[in-house]
Amino acid sequence: MKIVRWILGRIILLLNAIFTPKGVKRSPIAQTEIDSRTAKLSLYQFNACPFCVKVRRQMKRLSVNIECRDAQNDPQHKADLLAGGGRVKVPCLRIESKGETQWLYESSDIVAYLNKEFATK
Template structure:
């Protein structure tokens, strides 16, 4: 079973690389504003998780540069996710706004949030 998961993960990553979406073209000033707004976000994810790939593709379509945190291989990121969000489940978007932190877990909710905030 572990071999099958590994193979499927690699296949997902290859297909994602081959069929990578195009991002929005913005003028440099608008892109700087988007980048500044995205600094308050972090995506906790596993590299080959299909739901994480879905979120990363949405980020690429919106040309949003969100910090990626590897919760599978990095013990510090994994601990941050468990302590802050309450569980180790990916994808999880950490949103820091007005001094408060919100943890968003569902990939569809994260994609909708990104489209609303950055479209």
């Protein structure tokens, strides 16, 4: 089963590389403002997870720079995800706002949050 998952993961990554979405073009000032808003966001993810790829593709479409943390291969990120979010499940978006931290699971919820906060109107 591990071999099948590894092969499927590599296929997902290959297709993602071939069909990378284009990002939104913003003025440098607008992009700087977006970057300052995303500075307090972190995405805990596994590289070949299809749901994580879905979120990263949306990040690319919206041209948002969110730190991606590898919770599969980095034991510190895995421990942080377990301690903060309560479980090791990816993707998980860590949102720091006004001194509070929110842990948002589920790829569809994360994509909806990103669209609400960063989509051009």
